[in-house]
Amino acid sequence: xxxxxxxxxxxxTVLRFGLASSEFFPVFQxxxxxxxxxxxxxxxxxLSALYAVPYLASYQGIYHLQSLNALxxxxxxxxxxxxxxxxxxxxxxxxxxxxxxxxxxxVSDRSHESVKAALLYLxxxxxxxxxxxxxxxxxxxxxxxxxxxxLASLAASAPLWILSxxxxxxxxxxxSKAGLVPFHVWLPEAHPAAPSHISALMSGIMxxxxxxxxxxxxLFILPPIGATASLFILGFGLLSALYGVLYAVVERDFKRTLxxxxxxxxxxxxIMVGVAFFAQSQGLEGLYQTALIAxxxxxxxxxxFKSGLFLASGLIVRAVHSRNLEKMGGLARQMPLFSFxxxxxxLAAASLPPFxxxxxxxxxxxxxxxxxxxxxxxxxxxxxxxxxxxxxxxxLAIFAMVxxxxxxxxxxxxxxxxxxxxxxxxxxxxxxxxxLAILALGVGxxxxxxxxxxxxxxxxxxxxxxxxxxxxxxPSFIFWLLLGCLFVVWILRRIFSRAAHERIxxxxxxxxxxxxxxxxxxxxxxAPIRFFFRLILKTKKTLVAQPVVATNPWIATHTVTVDLRxxxxxxxxxxxxxxxIGMAEQVKKIQSGNIRFYLLLMFLTLILTIWVAL
Amino acid sequence: MxxxxxxxxxxxxxxxxxxxVRWFKARLQGRHGAAPWLVYFxxxxxxxxxxxxxxxxxxxxxxxxxxxxxxxxxxSLALPLVFPSGGIPQVDLFVLAGVLALSSVFLVLGGxxxxxxxxxxxxxxxxxIAALIEPTVLITFAAFASVAGSSSLQDxxxxxxxxxxxxxxxxxxxALVFVVLAENARYPVDNPATHLxxxxxxxxxxxxxxxxxxxxxxxxSSIKLTVFLLILGNLVGAxxxxxxxxxxxxxxxxxxxxxxxxFFRMQEYMSIAFFLALAGxxxxxxx
Numbered sequence: 001x002x003x004x005x006x007x008x009x010x011x012x013t014v015l016r017f018g019l020a021s022s023e024f025f026p027v028f029q030x031x032x033x034x035x036x037x038x039x040x041x042x043x044x045x046x047l048s049a050l051y052a053v054p055y056l057a058s059y060q061g062i063y064h065l066q067s068l069n070a071l072x073x074x075x076x077x078x079x080x081x082x083x084x085x086x087x088x089x090x091x092x093x094x095x096x097x098x099x100x101x102x103x104x105x106x107v108s109d110r111s112h113e114s115v116k117a118a119l120l121y122l123x124x125x126x127x128x129x130x131x132x133x134x135x136x137x138x139x140x141x142x143x144x145x146x147x148x149x150x151l152a153s154l155a156a157s158a159p160l161w162i163l164s165x166x167x168x169x170x171x172x173x174x175x176s177k178a179g180l181v182p183f184h185v186w187l188p189e190a191h192p193a194a195p196s197h198i199s200a201l202m203s204g205i206m207x208x209x210x211x212x213x214x215x216x217x218x219l220f221i222l223p224p225i226g227a228t229a230s231l232f233i234l235g236f237g238l239l240s241a242l243y244g245v246l247y248a249v250v251e252r253d254f255k256r257t258l259x260x261x262x263x264x265x266x267x268x269x270x271i272m273v274g275v276a277f278f279a280q281s282q283g284l285e286g287l288y289q290t291a292l293i294a295x296x297x298x299x300x301x302x303x304x305f306k307s308g309l310f311l312a313s314g315l316i317v318r319a320v321h322s323r324n325l326e327k328m329g330g331l332a333r334q335m336p337l338f339s340f341x342x343x344x345x346x347l348a349a350a351s352l353p354p355f356x357x358x359x360x361x362x363x364x365x366x367x368x369x370x371x372x373x374x375x376x377x378x379x380x381x382x383x384x385x386x387x388x389x390x391x392x393x394x395x396l397a398i399f400a401m402v403x404x405x406x407x408x409x410x411x412x413x414x415x416x417x418x419x420x421x422x423x424x425x426x427x428x429x430x431x432x433x434x435x436l437a438i439l440a441l442g443v444g445x446x447x448x449x450x451x452x453x454x455x456x457x458x459x460x461x462x463x464x465x466x467x468x469x470x471x472x473x474x475p476s477f478i479f480w481l482l483l484g485c486l487f488v489v490w491i492l493r494r495i496f497s498r499a500a501h502e503r504i505x506x507x508x509x510x511x512x513x514x515x516x517x518x519x520x521x522x523x524x525x526x527a528p529i530r531f532f533f534r535l536i537l538k539t540k541k542t543l544v545a546q547p548v549v550a551t552n553p554w555i556a557t558h559t560v561t562v563d564l565r566x567x568x569x570x571x572x573x574x575x576x577x578x579x580x581i582g583m584a585e586q587v588k589k590i591q592s593g594n595i596r597f598y599l600l601l602m603f604l605t606l607i608l609t610i611w612v613a614l
Numbered sequence: 615m616x617x618x619x620x621x622x623x624x625x626x627x628x629x630x631x632x633x634x635v636r637w638f639k640a641r642l643q644g645r646h647g648a649a650p651w652l653v654y655f656x657x658x659x660x661x662x663x664x665x666x667x668x669x670x671x672x673x674x675x676x677x678x679x680x681x682x683x684x685x686x687x688x689x690s691l692a693l694p695l696v697f698p699s700g701g702i703p704q705v706d707l708f709v710l711a712g713v714l715a716l717s718s719v720f721l722v723l724g725g726x727x728x729x730x731x732x733x734x735x736x737x738x739x740x741x742x743i744a745a746l747i748e749p750t751v752l753i754t755f756a757a758f759a760s761v762a763g764s765s766s767l768q769d770x771x772x773x774x775x776x777x778x779x780x781x782x783x784x785x786x787x788x789a790l791v792f793v794v795l796a797e798n799a800r801y802p803v804d805n806p807a808t809h810l811x812x813x814x815x816x817x818x819x820x821x822x823x824x825x826x827x828x829x830x831x832x833x834x835s836s837i838k839l840t841v842f843l844l845i846l847g848n849l850v851g852a853x854x855x856x857x858x859x860x861x862x863x864x865x866x867x868x869x870x871x872x873x874x875x876x877f878f879r880m881q882e883y884m885s886i887a888f889f890l891a892l893a894g895x896x897x898x899x900x901x
Binding site for chain 2: 352389411496514519527
């Protein structure tokens with residue numbers, strides 16, 4: 001079962017070190033750029049497999065374990081195929097394996113919502129795959145078996161319009177898989193619906209596979225894209241980051257919050273990629289390299305902390321039997337160790353020092369800052385606006401993560417299920433979460449080393465000139481100074497006051513007993529942001545008044561529901577779907593059942609074909 | 615060596631700054647006011663009081679005072695406040711922003727952990743303020759860093775860059791004042807002297823803390839205020855004692871002349887600060 005795929009994985013993890021860039025088959029080859037992502041996939045898969053063994057034992061009645069495990073193995077295999085393949089056909093084979101396996105994984109609990117989410121996912125992912133396939137075929141000029149190197153030489157001589165169309169197709173294909181707004185609609189539905197260790201794989205690494213593909217095409221196949229295309233990437237990145245983070249702040253479903261946070265993070269990564277290629281088109285070589293390295297570094301950090309958060313979400317959801325944040329609370333007292341690990345992951349996800357994502361953002365900010373200049377005002381304005389929006393997104397991301405941790409873990413339990421939890425985290429599950437939490441800190445502390453490793457592996461062209469500014473970032477210094485300050489404060493408190501001089505008493509209650517219903521909820525906590533950004537965040541508020549006595553309408557019980565709407569669904573996808581169905585209805589009219597009419601149609605088609613052909 | 619002298623100076627001055635602001639404010643409002651050094655005794659008394667801990671708290675509740683005061687100590691040690699030109703380690707402006715956010719996060723968690731409505735209210739407001747002021751902080755810092763050619767505060771102060779010697783920085787300086795008011799829970803963002811549930815932000819979060827923990831949190835906010843006043847002082851080229859006296863007087867005067875803003879109008883304050891900072895950054899490259 002799962003153990004088998006662990007074993008399958010283990011030797012390959014080693015291969016990355018021993019035989020990096022050796023050849024398995026003629027079509028499969030792992031180069032040093034792919035190796036970074038391959039290592040990431042292997043790492044997260046092994047950890048989630050270790051997690052899954054005890055985790056799935058609780059869900060024997062819901063999932064069909066044998067098929068689930070087989071599908072997980074197929075899913076991971078598909079992602080690895082994508083990374084090691086060197087030709088479009090192999091790439092698409094892996095891509096489809098990955099997409100289809102994850103489709104079945106999303107439906108694995110066979111509930112109505114999951115099926116709905118999975119079908120949406122299937123449609124979106126296949127539109128994307130179709131776009132990729134067309135893109136590859138266009139570039140290869142119809143040849144099915146060209147490999148990436150041949151594609152690159154063909155692309156170098158291709159006319160501009162083909163390149164532009166291909167860029168658009170690739171952008172849509174990879175962007176829809178990565179969850180860029182506005183192609184993101186499947187993501188907040190599909191990721192939460194899957195079992196948690198699958199969500200970790202999907203959010204933590206499947207999105208990175210899409211990023212891998214996008215960068216592979218941009219760096220190794222297409223010739224340098226111009227300023228327009230890079231601004232295109234940048235614009236969509238900014239939109240995704242801002243939109244994703246706002247919804248992450250106001251969302252009340254635990255796993256959906258994480259899914260929206262993934263959209264935000266992918267947006268950030270695409271911002272970095274966009275800035276990198278924009279800098280390349282403007283001849284700012286230093287910014288190009290640093291932003292690209294920052295993007296890959298942030299992707300690694302995201303894979304680590306987001307997988308950790310999704311694994312943690314599984315344990316929380318299992319403990320309270322609900323994904324609703326309003327039903328959680330008080331869990332930190334019942335599972336202190338777990339809550340600490342979860343806290344570390346949340347701080348990492350909020351990009352706070354001294355965790356890994358902070359350093360990704362930091363070098364990105366720093367290198368943008370170094371390239372503000374008065375020579376070229378338009379470039380400057382673009383960089384400054386990017387800087388400003390990214391900073392805003394960073395601030396809101398802290399809000400989202402604090403909400404996630406505080407509402408679920410702190411204060412009094414908000415429901416009976418959270419008051420007495422039965423299934424505490426088991427050793428295997430805690431181990432995986434702990435490893436990811438330690439990695440989130442460790443990659444941060446060794447950020448300079450990791451950054452130069454990425455630099456050497458991604459930028460094959462000029463690895464010598466990496467100016468990451470690792471001289472000015474001193475993660476371990478900051479970490480130890482912070483820890484030292486904490487220690488000094490602790491000592492001083494011991495000296496100046498008696499630690500035992502304390503009493504446990506109930507909170508300030510204004511004279512009447514307080515209970516959990518008086519606490520702030522997730523909805524209340526995020527209310528200011530919902531109010532301040534009400535132009536973007538569409539909510540639907542319904543107030544239902546039910547009279548208690550039929551004769552007197554004034555005495556009534558009121559129920560208020562606040563629903564979050566998605567502008568993309570309401571104004572984009574739903575009208576589009578309705579339009580397509582409407583068109584289909586129109587087309588149905590010619591299906592009259594009259595055989596002479598069909599003959600006429602066939603005749604007309606024949607004439608049309610001949611006319612076109614001649 | 616310089617790092618320790620600076621740490622001791624800042625730590626020793628911090629309660630005096632809070633006391634001076636209160637004293638000036640009382641005088642400006644026609645009250646007699648308590649002596650500025652009363653804060654030292656108040657802190658010592660609070661330190662000796664019994665520590666009452668809420669029943670519904672977790673380990674986070676106990677961490678908060680240590681982390682918040684620890685970060686305040688970090689700020690007083692790692693920023694070139696007293697010795698602008700040397701002896702203090704290079705700390706990047708972005709680290710400063712991150713560490714400040716970390717401190718806000720811990721305060722918010724402490725507010726929520728006590729499971730009262732007051733704590734939650736303060737926490738939600740503080741988190742909103744901290745999240746929305748973050749871009750202004752980063753952009754303002756970026757403006758100073760652009761002028762200095764380095765994002766380390768050491769280089770900004772060491773090169774003698776002030777808002778007076780570089781008039782292009784005036785807008786950024788104004789934005790930084792907005793930041794300082796928001797970060798330190800002063801008017802018009804928060805009222806530091808109230809315990810009225812409709813208006814308090816910072817006080818609501820620390821409501822459940824008592825005894826030594828309360829003393830630590832109060833001391834931390836004094837240190838933070840002092841550190842920010844010293845940063846502003848360095849940016850106009852004032853010495854440490856001039857900064858402390860003129861700064862607290864200016865703050866008291868400001869707080870006596872304006873009213874607190876309604877919380878749900880905070881987006882106006884934040885937008886003004888944000889666009890002021892943005893304009894300040896762009897201005898540097900235009901002129």
